[in-house]
Structure formats: structure tokens, C-alpha cells
Amino acid sequence: xxxxxxxxxxxxxxxxxxxxxxxxxxxxxxxxxxxxxxxxxxxxxxxxxxxxxxxxxxxxxxxxxxxxxxxxxxxxxxxxxxxxxxxxxxxxxxxxxxxxxxxxxxxxxxxxxxxxxxxxxxxxxxxxxxxxxxxxxxxxxxxxxxxxxxxxxxxxxxxxxxxxxxxxxxxxxxxxxxxxxxxxxxxxxxxxxxxxxxxxxxxxxxxxxxxxxxxxxxxxxxxxxxxxxxxxxxxxxxxxxxxxxxxxxxxxxxxxxxxxxxxxxxxxxxxxxxxxxxxxxxxxxxxxxxxxxxxxxxxxxxxxxxxxxxxxxxxxxxxxxxxxxxxxxxxxxxxxxxxxxxxxxxxxxxxxxxxxxxxxxxxxxxxxxxxxxxxxxxxxxxxxxxxxxxxxxxxxxxxxxxxxxxxxxxxxxxxxxxxxxxxxx
Numbered sequence: 001x002x003x004x005x006x007x008x009x010x011x012x013x014x015x016x017x018x019x020x021x022x023x024x025x026x027x028x029x030x031x032x033x034x035x036x037x038x039x040x041x042x043x044x045x046x047x048x049x050x051x052x053x054x055x056x057x058x059x060x061x062x063x064x065x066x067x068x069x070x071x072x073x074x075x076x077x078x079x080x081x082x083x084x085x086x087x088x089x090x091x092x093x094x095x096x097x098x099x100x101x102x103x104x105x106x107x108x109x110x111x112x113x114x115x116x117x118x119x120x121x122x123x124x125x126x127x128x129x130x131x132x133x134x135x136x137x138x139x140x141x142x143x144x145x146x147x148x149x150x151x152x153x154x155x156x157x158x159x160x161x162x163x164x165x166x167x168x169x170x171x172x173x174x175x176x177x178x179x180x181x182x183x184x185x186x187x188x189x190x191x192x193x194x195x196x197x198x199x200x201x202x203x204x205x206x207x208x209x210x211x212x213x214x215x216x217x218x219x220x221x222x223x224x225x226x227x228x229x230x231x232x233x234x235x236x237x238x239x240x241x242x243x244x245x246x247x248x249x250x251x252x253x254x255x256x257x258x259x260x261x262x263x264x265x266x267x268x269x270x271x272x273x274x275x276x277x278x279x280x281x282x283x284x285x286x287x288x289x290x291x292x293x294x295x296x297x298x299x300x301x302x303x304x305x306x307x308x309x310x311x312x313x314x315x316x317x318x319x320x321x322x323x324x325x326x327x328x329x330x331x332x333x334x335x336x337x338x339x340x341x342x343x344x345x346x347x348x349x350x351x352x353x354x355x356x357x358x359x360x361x362x363x364x365x366x367x368x369x370x371x372x373x374x375x376x377x378x379x380x381x382x383x384x385x386x387x388x389x390x391x392x393x394x395x396x397x398x399x400x401x402x403x404x405x406x407x408x409x410x411x412x413x414x415x416x417x418x419x420x421x422x423x424x425x
Contacts, residue, residue: 009200010200010264013201013203013204014204016204017205017206017208020208020211024212025211025213025214028212029215037213038209038210038212041209045206045269048195048199048201049271052271053151053273055188055191055195056273056276056277059185059189059276059277059280060298061148061160063188063280063290063293064160064298065160065178065181066178066182066185066294067292068164068165068168068291069164069165071164080292080296080400083404084299092309092340095236095306095310095392097336098236098310099313100336102231102232102235103232103313103317103321104332106228106231107321109317109319109320139154140158141159154298157298160298196278199261202274206268222380226377230384232310233388237388237391240306241256241391241395244395247402248399248409249409251409252398258282258394259279259282262279263387263391266383270386272301272389273301275386276297280293280294283397283398286398288398288401292404296396296397296400300397304393306389310385310388311357311381311385312339313335313336315357316335316360318373318374319361319374320370322373323370327364335364338363353382353385354375
């Protein structure tokens with residue numbers, strides 16, 4: 001059980017956080033009284049997320065530079081990147097379609113019995129700067145230091161690839177530098193281990209803060225919307241796992257078993273970034289080579305946000321349903337195709353999913369104020385989106401490794417145990 005202790009402790013922390021949050025909300029039901037308490041609890045989660053962000057940039061840079069240098073040439077990088085993008089685009093299309101299908105099937109926006117915001121109400125979100133052109137410009141860094149300082153993962157990926165390719169081209173003269181960068185990556189991973197030891201505290205604080213401030217009542221008010229969204233996520237999880245199983249066989253079960261701790265961290269903190277360091281370590285246990293994990297996983301965090309993609313079509317049509325606006329099948333297909341392109345900039349934008357939805361509402365002449373309907377519970381939805389992104393990137397990385405001829409079907413001595421645990425869950 002030693003290997004699974006962190007997952008168990010995180011699970012216990014989650015339950016305790018909900019209990020403490022419920023007690024706090026019972027003692028201080030007035031939102032004005034509950035908010036300072038929730039803010040105080042959130043400090044612990046904020047510290048944890050800051051520590052994670054502190055190591056994301058150095059971790060991506062050092063591991064990716066070493067991985068690219070060992071890959072050797074642009075041809076290999078292009079081949080691996082092409083396979084990764086093929087999976088990412090296919091997964092994005094499937095995710096958008098599932099969101100479209102489920103929201104039409106479940107109709108969560110109808111019969112809301114809630115007052116609708118006035119069409120002229122301000123959402124506080126600006127979508128004017130969100131476009132494919134802006135994303136392409138943003139992807140190319142104008143400062144290597146600035147990219148690292150701001151944790152711009154896609155920019156760091158581009159810098160790291162160029163640096164790694166240059167190191168490979170220089171050859172033996174860069175051998176000492178590459179070795180030094182590899183050693184730094186191992187030190188950063190050790191720091192990651194120290195930070196992840198705080199994950200249970202962060203999970204406890206995050207759940208306690210949410211329930212303290214909002215209470216269980218908000219889940220009842222938005223029950224149909226939240227329930228429909230999470231049911232749709234379950235469908236997406238099954239599709240992702242099924243696709244992975246077709247390619248990987250029983251290894252897909254092992255992958256799900258290994259990523260359960262990152263999954264819970266992302267779910268409870270509503271942050272995919274928080275799960276990134278532990279995802280790297282877990283995928284290497286599949287086993288996937290460090291160079292492939294270091295290359296494919298950062299790309300996935302920029303282009304393979306399955307949960308966030310599904311939310312775009314789901315939330316947009318939910319708002320249309322709430323206002324009683326009918327959108328024909330042809331328009332929905334156009335919306336899906338537009339989102340397939342424009343949402344690729346999501347990872348580079350703060351509150352990216354909401355900004356994409358806001359931009360889509362404007363594009364299809366739907367009431368932007370409808371976004372106010374979902375803002376209040378977005379934290380609960382972001383938890384599911386983030387966790388889904390983790391699952392999608394875990395499967396995607398192992399699939400690309402399999403396509404590259406790596407023997408990912410060879411598990412460790414506890415592979416059978418992992419499969420049994422995942423099946424039981």
C-alpha cells in the first residue's frame with residue numbers, strides 16, 4: 001500500500017474538506033460571514049498552486065531540452081509531433097461532438113426556473129482579443145525569460161525544442177551542457193516530490209473553502225446543469241478510455257490506475273497545472289521514455305484539453321436553451337468546426353474556457369449575459385474539466401509512445417495489482 005498511500009491520503013483529505021466546509025457553512029450561513037473563512041482556507045491551496053507554478057517552467061524546459069537533444073533531429077521531432085497532433089485533433093473533435101450531442105439529449109437549459117440575466121448585463125469577461133491570429137502571435141515568444149517567468153507552456157515548448165535541436169546539432173561539444181540540464185531536471189523533480197507532499201493539505205483546503213462559501217444548496221439549484229455536465233464527462237471518459245484500449249489493450253487500464261493521484265489533484269484544485277509534475281512521474285512508470293513524456297505532455301497541455309473542449313459546446317448551447325433560442329443542426333455543426341480551430345488558443349488565456357464560450361456567444365449572436373448563469377458554479381465545472389484534461393493527456397502520451405514503437409505494454413512488478421485496483425474503482 002506504500003505506493004498508493006498518497007492517493008488514499010488525498011481521498012481522505014477530500015472527504016474531510018467537504019465535512020469541514022459543511023460545518024462551517026452551517027455555522028456561518030450568511031455569505032458575508034462565510035467568504036472571509038473560505039478566503040482564509042484558500043490561502044493553503046493558493047500556496048500549493050504557487051509552488052507548482054514555480055517549478056512548471058524549469059521542469060518543462062529542462063526535461064524537454066534533454067529529451068529533444070536525445071531525439072536528435074527535426075525529422076524525429078516532426079514525426080512524433082505529427083502523431084501527437086493527429087491524436088489531439090481527433091480527441092478535440094470527439095470532445096466537441098460529445099458536448100454537442102449530450103446538451104441536445106439532456107436539455108439542461110430548459111425549464112431552469114431561474115431568473116435570466118438581462119441581455120445587456122456585463123459579464124466582466126473580454127473576448128475581443130481572442131482569435132486564432134492572436135493565439136499564433138502569442139505562441140511565438142519575444143522573450144525566453146518572460147516565457148519562463150509567466151509559465152507560458154507553449155512558448156516554453158518552442159524555446160526548448162529550438163534549444164534542444166541546437167544542442168543536438170552541435171554534437172559532442174554540447175554533451176556537458178545537456179548532461180548538466182538533465183541533472184537539473186532530476187533536482188527539479190525532487191523539489192516536485194517535496195511540493196506534492198503538500199497536496200492533501202491543498203485538497204482539504206480547496207474543498208473546505210468551496211463548500212464553506214457556497215454550501216451544498218448551490219448544487220441543488222444548479223443540479224440539472226451540473227449533473228448533466230458530469231454525466232457528459234463520464235461519457236467522454238469512457239470514449240477516451242475506449243479509444244486508448246483499442247490501441248493499448250490492458251495497458252490503458254494501467255494508465256488509468258497510475259494517473260489516479262494526478263486526477264484527484266486536478267479535480268479538487270480545479271487546476272491541470274497542479275497535476276503536471278506528478279503526471280510526468282506516473283507516465284514514466286507505464287513505462288514511457290522520459291524524452292517522449294517531456295515532449296508530448298507539454299504539447300497536450302496546450303492542444304489536448306478534452307474536458308475544456310467539451311465544455312465549450314455544452315455551455316454555449318445550454319445558454320441558448322436557457323433563453324429559448326433554437327439553433328439548427330447546420331449552425332451547430334458550423335459552431336463545432338469553428339470551435340475546433342479557435343479553442344486551440346484556450347490554454348494560453350486565463351479562464352480560457354469561459355473566454356472561448358464568450359467569444360462563441362458573440363460570434364453566433366447569442367446573449368453574452370447568459371455567461372452569468374454559469375459563472376457562479378464554474379469552479380465546480382472547472383474541477384471536472386481539469387481532471388478530464390489529465391486523463392486525456394495521460395492516454396494520449398502513452399498512445400504516441402506506442403505508435404513510436406516503445407514497449408509500453410511492459411508493466412512493472414505490480415502491473416496486475418494496478419489493473420485490479422483500476423477495475424475495482
